Amino acid sequence: MGLRERKKTATRRALQEAALELFLERGLEHVTVEEIAAEADVSSRTFFNYFASKEDAVLGDLPARPDEPVRQEFASGGPSGDFVEDLITMLTSFLVNTEDLVSHRRRMRMRKQLMEREPQLARGFFGRFHTVELEVAAVIAERWGDPPGENRPFVVAAAAMAVMRQTMKRLHFEEGEQIADVRAKLREAFQNLGEAFGPVR
Known part of the structure; x- marks a missing residue:
């Protein structure tokens, strides 16, 4: 930047x-x-x-969304070629250093307090969250080559955004905590989903 x-x-x-x-x-x-x-x-x-x-x-940048170069890299099969790793990279691309992580957490805590006091803001929040989810679904569909209207990208995007939201809640933002810690927690959460919803053996 x-x-x-x-x-x-x-x-x-x-x-x-x-x-x-x-x-x-x-x-x-x-x-x-x-x-x-x-x-x-x-x-x-x-x-x-x-x-x-x-x-x-x-509410303007809530939730944060990946920028166009990051989305295009993901859609084209990058940066690593592994779907889950690349999805994690895309979802966390707005966190570029630990300072961003700490300030993001602080703003999220303040927004939560404010929305509890000013419930009329919740509609705007959920509207923006839905927009980002649709954008994630679209870029997943582009990467997979799924036709318009295919359900699979929407299901995966909804799960991914839920995982991201829950993971951000779990962070402690202690001194020394790094972006790698966020990605590790996301990786663990996606593994939890796979274990819960994987094929029955």
Whole structure:
């Protein structure tokens, strides 16, 4: 990731964290876009370069989705050629270092608290989650060469997203915990699924 992209990512995260902190402190209805921008030390105009509304600042990248190059690499059979390993790589591609892992966990914890207080946000969350699940199903179908409407990619994508969600809940984010630990837990969870739903011997 180049310097410009890192700066954009940092600004986006600063706006998200400012919104979360202010919403938890005052409530969704009592915070303005201008206050969020000021807390993140940017202009209101900059805010709207990243988010369409204050609600979007909380839910805009939730859940995280793989970017286009990562999806295309997976669809073409990479990076390793092993389906489960490549799926894990794609699902965790947004976590590039341990700092991202820790900050992601912090934001998820804050979002959970906020959605418990502001249940109207749940609809937006589940809508975004469903969109990402459909994107994962589409790229799985492309990799397998399945025809449109085939059920198999949708079932696998739904299971994969459930595994990802449950795995992120299990992480402790202790000092020294690495991205490799996330991938190991995902690998274990997929193995659990295989053992539970594999062919009866």
